[in-house]
Amino acid sequence: MEKVVAGIDIGGTNTRIGLVNSKGKVLVDSNIATDKYQDVNGYISTIYNSIEILAKNPDLPAVELIGIGIGAPNANYHTGKIEKAVNLPWQDVPLAETLGKYYPGMDIKVTNDANAVAIAEMVYGNAKNLRDFVVITLGTGLGSGIVSNGELIYGHDGLAGEVGHITAVPEGRHCNCGRCGCLETYVSATGIKRTVFELLATSTGDSQLRNASFNSLTSKDIHEAALNGDPVALDAFKITGEILGRALADVVAFTSPSAIFIFGGLAEAKDMISKPAKENMEKYLINCFKNKVEILPSALGNKDAGVIGGASLIWKNLKNIQ
Amino acid sequence: MEKVVAGIDIGGTNTRIGLVNSKGKVLVDSNIATDKYQDVNGYISTIYNSIEILAKNPDLPAVELIGIGIGAPNANYHTGKIEKAVNLPWQDVPLAETLGKYYPGMDIKVTNDANAVAIAEMVYGNAKNLRDFVVITLGTGLGSGIVSNGELIYGHDGLAGEVGHITAVPEGRHCNCGRCGCLETYVSATGIKRTVFELLATSTGDSQLRNASFNSLTSKDIHEAALNGDPVALDAFKITGEILGRALADVVAFTSPSAIFIFGGLAEAKDMISKPAKENMEKYLINCFKNKVEILPSALGNKDAGVIGGASLIWKNLKNIQ
Numbered sequence: 001m002e003k004v005v006a007g008i009d010i011g012g013t014n015t016r017i018g019l020v021n022s023k024g025k026v027l028v029d030s031n032i033a034t035d036k037y038q039d040v041n042g043y044i045s046t047i048y049n050s051i052e053i054l055a056k057n058p059d060l061p062a063v064e065l066i067g068i069g070i071g072a073p074n075a076n077y078h079t080g081k082i083e084k085a086v087n088l089p090w091q092d093v094p095l096a097e098t099l100g101k102y103y104p105g106m107d108i109k110v111t112n113d114a115n116a117v118a119i120a121e122m123v124y125g126n127a128k129n130l131r132d133f134v135v136i137t138l139g140t141g142l143g144s145g146i147v148s149n150g151e152l153i154y155g156h157d158g159l160a161g162e163v164g165h166i167t168a169v170p171e172g173r174h175c176n177c178g179r180c181g182c183l184e185t186y187v188s189a190t191g192i193k194r195t196v197f198e199l200l201a202t203s204t205g206d207s208q209l210r211n212a213s214f215n216s217l218t219s220k221d222i223h224e225a226a227l228n229g230d231p232v233a234l235d236a237f238k239i240t241g242e243i244l245g246r247a248l249a250d251v252v253a254f255t256s257p258s259a260i261f262i263f264g265g266l267a268e269a270k271d272m273i274s275k276p277a278k279e280n281m282e283k284y285l286i287n288c289f290k291n292k293v294e295i296l297p298s299a300l301g302n303k304d305a306g307v308i309g310g311a312s313l314i315w316k317n318l319k320n321i322q
Numbered sequence: 323m324e325k326v327v328a329g330i331d332i333g334g335t336n337t338r339i340g341l342v343n344s345k346g347k348v349l350v351d352s353n354i355a356t357d358k359y360q361d362v363n364g365y366i367s368t369i370y371n372s373i374e375i376l377a378k379n380p381d382l383p384a385v386e387l388i389g390i391g392i393g394a395p396n397a398n399y400h401t402g403k404i405e406k407a408v409n410l411p412w413q414d415v416p417l418a419e420t421l422g423k424y425y426p427g428m429d430i431k432v433t434n435d436a437n438a439v440a441i442a443e444m445v446y447g448n449a450k451n452l453r454d455f456v457v458i459t460l461g462t463g464l465g466s467g468i469v470s471n472g473e474l475i476y477g478h479d480g481l482a483g484e485v486g487h488i489t490a491v492p493e494g495r496h497c498n499c500g501r502c503g504c505l506e507t508y509v510s511a512t513g514i515k516r517t518v519f520e521l522l523a524t525s526t527g528d529s530q531l532r533n534a535s536f537n538s539l540t541s542k543d544i545h546e547a548a549l550n551g552d553p554v555a556l557d558a559f560k561i562t563g564e565i566l567g568r569a570l571a572d573v574v575a576f577t578s579p580s581a582i583f584i585f586g587g588l589a590e591a592k593d594m595i596s597k598p599a600k601e602n603m604e605k606y607l608i609n610c611f612k613n614k615v616e617i618l619p620s621a622l623g624n625k626d627a628g629v630i631g632g633a634s635l636i637w638k639n640l641k642n643i644q
Contacts, residue, residue, distance in 0.1 A: 132478040155578020156454040256477020
């Protein structure tokens with residue numbers, strides 16, 4: 001029987017569940033609509049049923065479930081809980097404990113989505129031989145996973161790695177977290193949209209983006225406009241990359257990683273964001289760090305990274321990868 | 323025979339050498355004038371002689387030297403070298419290797435001064451039971467040592483922990499490192515002096531500090547003036563503490579330490595700097611980190627910390643303290 005781990009990627013809208021083998025391959029997977037479950041116990045019971053159905057999939061050779069790893073917003077590795085989540089239907093969820101009732105004795109681990117991606121990058125991705133690196137995930141917000149001395153930094157409370165909420169611009173844009181000037185208000189799918197609207201307000205040139213409403217515009221639209229040569233979209237990517245680059249110089253000053261991986265929807269713009277990021281990072285780095293740190297794409301596809309990331313929480317320990 | 327480690331604290335002006343027992347006690351010590359040695363080999367030979375003289379001190383019971391630990395500016399733990407030092411008579415020094423010629427097979431370790439203090443805090447000081455904490459040293463500049471998962475973060479190149487060179491004020495004050503707006507240009511003995519001079523320029527009120535020249539004014543003078551109720555000095559401490567506090571909110575967002583230790587000359591002002599720092603840190607922390615992180619004084623005296631810090635590099639491993 002092949003040993004598998006259930007990897008679970010919990011998002012505000014959708015939850016994806018997959019059975020992942022030791023090589024990081026997703027053998028089968030399914031989806032649950034997160035936002036349809038106001039009752040968290042019903043939601044967790046559905047997760048259990050989904051895992052059981054997947055494990056009995058007739059197209060699959062017999063498998064043995066040896067652990068469950070979960071990536072979720074505001075998930076705490078130390079407590080196994082989701083704490084003060086803002087994008088989920090429930091506030092505080094003892095996730096590992098509740099799911100554990102269905103699986104007595106099973107190894108169940110929980111962490112936030114960016115940390116899960118960082119561990120997947122270490123176990124299966126482009127960071128296999130690296131002991132010091134950082135993953136930046138650019139989605140609706142900006143997440144981060146920091147690995148030093150070959151171990152993910154969870155912090156004393158299990159919540160470390162909130163690079164999205166360092167101050168990029170003192171007294172800058174309002175953030176959902178209640179502060180002002182957070183990095184993610186500039187560098188994220190939402191952040192680049194805000195930059196587009198600032199540019200539309202302050203400049204006068206033509207742009208196809210002048211036809212979009214704030215609510216309808218997506219970072220994909222901005223990327224497509226940039227590929228068409230739209231000057232506002234191109235400017236927005238340049239500004240976003242530059243602010244990211246200056247912040248990455250601070251990231252390097254903290255933990256001196258050998259590489260920084262950029263992951264998520266916005267990262268698909270590739271050079272359009274990573275080139276100004278790299279240039280500005282080098283500009284702002286102190287001399288001892290210059291020309292040492294690579295900015296690299298993630299090896300993980302956007303679709304599977306969350307599920308593989310969750311599963312990596314379990315496989316990492318079994319593979320004795322430090 | 324009591325086992326001892328030679329702890330060496332290399333500064334731009336003075337080098338202090340002490341024999342330190344496993345309990346972190348400095349048994350004997352001596353000094354060398356660093357800046358008198360243009361030839362680094364002569365300097366290292368003097369270090370060797372000093373250690374030998376200390377070990378034969380007639381007031382001391384017989385001792386066995388089992389290792390040498392060194393804290394120095396820009397010292398790289400991985401390579402054992404001092405690299406691109408700006409405050410020393412020599413630029414690049416293969417310190418561990420050269421000293422090792424006098425002591426074949428001896429365990430010799432090197433790191434920067436702030437990292438050495440962090441390890442001493444972990445082995446002998448106020449951080450004995452902490453796995454996640456940060457030490458900030460406030461001297462001429464601002465140094466930092468970051469401990470996560472019970473281990474000091476050296477980074478891929480051995481040079482991590484340059485919190486003094488994160489951007490505190492975009493396009494702010496010029497820094498010796500060549501950048502602008504570095505935290506240490508505001509928060510350090512030099513930084514608070516610059517703030518005093520800015521206040522003397524922008525305000526009109528009386529201040530005893532109006533009689534001091536930039537070159538003659540020390541942070542001790544500013545502290546004494548503040549204790550006398552001088553409004554400019556009091557304002558300077560408040561502003562310095564506030565900028566430190568906002569930066570510490572970023573420090574917490576990175577590695578989520580349970581405590582931050584403030585060490586060095588400027589820290590002797592105690593509440594005058596740590597109170598505004600704590601208040602502003604809490605103001606700028608995102609909700610999940612509020613009211614969790616302590617700002618604490620170091621347990622190490624300014625005089626001995628460097629020597630004990632150096633020795634801790636060796637004792638830490640022998641005590642199997644993770």
